[in-house]
Amino acid sequence: MSDFDEREAYEPNDPKHPDWPDSILNKLDEEKYEAKLNSFDEPGYQCVGCKRAPAQIQEYVDAAHDEGITPSEWVRSEEGTFNKENGHFWCTNCYIKAGMPLGKAP
Numbered sequence: 001m002s003d004f005d006e007r008e009a010y011e012p013n014d015p016k017h018p019d020w021p022d023s024i025l026n027k028l029d030e031e032k033y034e035a036k037l038n039s040f041d042e043p044g045y046q047c048v049g050c051k052r053a054p055a056q057i058q059e060y061v062d063a064a065h066d067e068g069i070t071p072s073e074w075v076r077s078e079e080g081t082f083n084k085e086n087g088h089f090w091c092t093n094c095y096i097k098a099g100m101p102l103g104k105a106p
């Protein structure tokens, strides 16, 4: 009678395999996140000031990364100036430069 070897419960390349260190799992999460970033395409999303997309604006990249979502998703759900009719918003810099207009971005 042999002890149950939990390693045999997984394929060798299964990330849940007990031989896989956490660092690899974290890296996989990062890679999954990168893949998600690259696959999530919202071409209409842009700041009406600097014309940049959320993924090009560091504040959204950082905030989205903390939440494990894409910058576009973050802007859509969190950015107060986001206009869901056309995907426009003000990034913080442009919002201040524009004199902090009330309401949604045009």
Ligand SMILES: [Zn+2]
Pocket (backbone or CB within 6 Å): 047, 048, 049, 050, 051, 052, 090, 091, 092, 093, 094, 095
């Ligand atoms: Zn801007």
